[in-house]
Amino acid sequence: MAVYKKTYRPYDGHLTPSWSRFLVVARYAYEDLRRSRFLSFFFFASFLYPLGCAFTIYLRYNLGVLDAFGLAPPKSFAIEAPFYLTFLGFQSMLAFFLNAFIGPGLVAPDLANNALPLYLSRPFSRAEYVLGKMSVLAILLSLMTWVPGLALFALQGYLAGFQWTMSNLRIPTALFAGSWIWILILSLLSLAMSAWVKWKPVAGALLFGIFFVASGFGAAINGVLKTKWGHLMNVSHLIGSVWVSLFEEPLKRGAGAVFFRVAFGEEIPIWCCWASLICLCLFCLYLLDRKIRGVEVIR
Amino acid sequence: MNEAAIVFDNVSRFYGDVLGVNGVNLSIPPGVTSLVGPNGSGKTTLMNLMTGLIRPTRGTVSVRGIPPDRPHELFRVVGYCTQFDSFPKSFTGYEFLFSYLLLHGMRATEADRRALEALAQVGLLEAANRKVAAYSKGMRQRIKLAHAIAHDPRVLVLDEPLNGLDPMARAETIALFQQWGEQGRHVIVSSHILHEVDRISDQVILLSHGYVVAEGQIQGVRSEVSDHPIQILVRCLRPAALASRLFEQDHVVEARITDDRRGLAVRTRDADRFYLLLNRLVVESGLQLESVAPVDEDVSSVYQYLIGTQGGAS
Numbered sequence: 189m190a191v192y193k194k195t196y197r198p199y200d201g202h203l204t205p206s207w208s209r210f211l212v213v214a215r216y217a218y219e220d221l222r223r224s225r226f227l228s229f230f231f232f233a234s235f236l237y238p239l240g241c242a243f244t245i246y247l248r249y250n251l252g253v254l255d256a257f258g259l260a261p262p263k264s265f266a267i268e269a270p271f272y273l274t275f276l277g278f279q280s281m282l283a284f285f286l287n288a289f290i291g292p293g294l295v296a297p298d299l300a301n302n303a304l305p306l307y308l309s310r311p312f313s314r315a316e317y318v319l320g321k322m323s324v325l326a327i328l329l330s331l332m333t334w335v336p337g338l339a340l341f342a343l344q345g346y347l348a349g350f351q352w353t354m355s356n357l358r359i360p361t362a363l364f365a366g367s368w369i370w371i372l373i374l375s376l377l378s379l380a381m382s383a384w385v386k387w388k389p390v391a392g393a394l395l396f397g398i399f400f401v402a403s404g405f406g407a408a409i410n411g412v413l414k415t416k417w418g419h420l421m422n423v424s425h426l427i428g429s430v431w432v433s434l435f436e437e438p439l440k441r442g443a444g445a446v447f448f449r450v451a452f453g454e455e456i457p458i459w460c461c462w463a464s465l466i467c468l469c470l471f472c473l474y475l476l477d478r479k480i481r482g483v484e485v486i487r
Numbered sequence: 488m489n490e491a492a493i494v495f496d497n498v499s500r501f502y503g504d505v506l507g508v509n510g511v512n513l514s515i516p517p518g519v520t521s522l523v524g525p526n527g528s529g530k531t532t533l534m535n536l537m538t539g540l541i542r543p544t545r546g547t548v549s550v551r552g553i554p555p556d557r558p559h560e561l562f563r564v565v566g567y568c569t570q571f572d573s574f575p576k577s578f579t580g581y582e583f584l585f586s587y588l589l590l591h592g593m594r595a596t597e598a599d600r601r602a603l604e605a606l607a608q609v610g611l612l613e614a615a616n617r618k619v620a621a622y623s624k625g626m627r628q629r630i631k632l633a634h635a636i637a638h639d640p641r642v643l644v645l646d647e648p649l650n651g652l653d654p655m656a657r658a659e660t661i662a663l664f665q666q667w668g669e670q671g672r673h674v675i676v677s678s679h680i681l682h683e684v685d686r687i688s689d690q691v692i693l694l695s696h697g698y699v700v701a702e703g704q705i706q707g708v709r710s711e712v713s714d715h716p717i718q719i720l721v722r723c724l725r726p727a728a729l730a731s732r733l734f735e736q737d738h739v740v741e742a743r744i745t746d747d748r749r750g751l752a753v754r755t756r757d758a759d760r761f762y763l764l765l766n767r768l769v770v771e772s773g774l775q776l777e778s779v780a781p782v783d784e785d786v787s788s789v790y791q792y793l794i795g796t797q798g799g800a801s
Contacts, residue, residue: 199563199593199638199639201593201594201597202594202597203591203592203593204589204592204593204594205592206559206592209589209590209592212586212589212590213590215586216575216577216578216582216586219577220576220577223577297576298573301571301573301574302569302571302573303571303573303574303575305538305540305567305569305571305573306569306573306574306587306634307590308540308558309538309540309562309565309566309567309569310558310562310587310590310591311558311559311560311561311562311563311590311591311592312558312559312562312590313558313559481540481541482535482538482539482540482541483535483540483541
């Protein structure tokens with residue numbers, strides 16, 4: 189063996205904490221998203237409804253404003269859990285559409301172009317890669333769901349007083365937990381679908397299929413077999429049931445969030461809803477584990 | 488565990504029923520090592536195994552004492568340049584290097600300095616702010632190389648790094664490889680340009696159908712190929728006289744006078760004995776020699792003898 193000069197000295201400078209490095213992935217994804225006018229418009233338009241809600245809350249505690257405009261105040265004007273459940277449902281539906289546009293574009297191009305070795309030949313694991321891509325969705329969807337939701341609750345708490353705030357603490361808890369469950373399901377599904385088909389438009393279409401076609405199929409099963417278990421295929425029904433239980437709302441006809449309503453008499457046990465959603469997440473993780481690899485082995 | 492070498496200990500990798508590599512035992516020392524073999528011989532599989540992008544079906548790999556299934560440790564010391572041209576669409580050359588250095592945990596100022604340094608090393612400083620998507624094939628090859636070296640790794644694994652480079656860039660890149668090798672780094676290169684492999688390599692690993700056919704310094708490998716006598720070209724004034732003396736030797740199987748009648752092409756089974764004889768002839772009979780050089784002590788010939796095809800593997 190040759191005698192080498194041994195002049196090599198490795199880098200021994202300061203390193204950023206390893207837990208924060210997945211955010212590098214998110215940082216560049218946002219720059220790409222910012223360039224899309226449609227997505228920027230859609231994202232900012234999604235704050236119109238929370239603004240409307242904020243105005244409604246303001247009116248509720250300032251009924252004199254209605255007098256000033258010559259309008260009669262409504263006899264019953266309660267803003268409680270159903271108001272927030274509706275808010276969550278509406279924003280979650282917008283989040284679903286935004287996710288369907290953005291999510292598939294995060295992973296599919298990397299896989300289609302064999303770009304994963306670029307990431308995975310760094311001190312960066314597959315889990316961190318998935319976490320980095322998920323964080324893109326998690327941050328955006330949070331800004332559309334629980335962040336404005338908690339801001340609304342804070343506004344109402346400020347206007348209604350400490351007593352009301354303390355007696356309604358389940359609302360922010362449910363908003364926060366319900367939003368995160370939805371965000372987790374959406375982001376896992378979109379990453380898994382795009383990793384599976386590696387084609388952005390098809391992955392987006394698959395997402396719509398899972399939510400709308402599968403729920404239609406579930407409804408058909410219910411109709412033909414005279415059962416309610418077809419709802420297990422309806423993600424909206426499952427998540428709607430979980431939200432209702434989180435908000436501790438007694439189920440009544442048409443209860444639950446807008447777009448995520450749970451029909452009276454067709455409720456399935458809440459543990460079944462949880463179990464189905466957990467199975468869905470595990471299936472997505474399995475797909476991601478199979479597909480997110482430095483080198484794809486084609487047999 | 489050998490902390491100065493890349494070690495494959497009885498490594499096999501199967502893709503279902505398809506063999507990737509089988510029973511590989513290697514200990515690769517620092518310096519420039521070339522992987523040579525035809526398509527599907529297992530070169531990229533070996534590279535993917537040593538970078539942990541695939542796991543062995545059997546056996547163990549260690550890179551300077553680090554198992555490849557620990558990416559956080561491994562890629563502090565390893566830089567990998569894959570054969571795929573795959574880049575995030577919207578990145579400029581500079582952003583591409585900068586962002587991946589951030590993944591290494593470097594601060595922005597350090598990442599900035601290193602990105603510019605790597606761009607300068609591969610001659611892309613002027614194109615730093617152009618989109619990678621607009622780069623030519625050769626420029627993309629160079630940015631991949633910059634990507635592999637930007638964090639100053641101890642082990643460089645380069646899958647066909649000379650593809651698409653113009654002659655000038657090739658020469659500069661080869662000089663870089665040799666410089667890195669001399670610094671005590673591992674530079675593992677796969678290439679199908681055999682005459683360049685000769686120039687680059689301290690040692691070669693020849694692969695065929697997933698098996699390591701030969702490994703080591705090329706002269707050593709050549710001398711092991713006993714069924715192909717070594718060819719030596721002797722340039723001298725009286726080749727016929729030399730030929731007559733050589734035919735008396737049992738290890739000489741052929742001696743052919745060249746067309747210009749100023750040289751003798753000799754094929755011998757024992758090069759050491761041939762050189763001793765030649766020394767004796769020079770001393771005893773005053774034979775005047777212009778030059779003596781082995782003709783087939785190169786990767787191309789060894790490749791042809793062992794793998795059975797002309798060079799042009801990939």
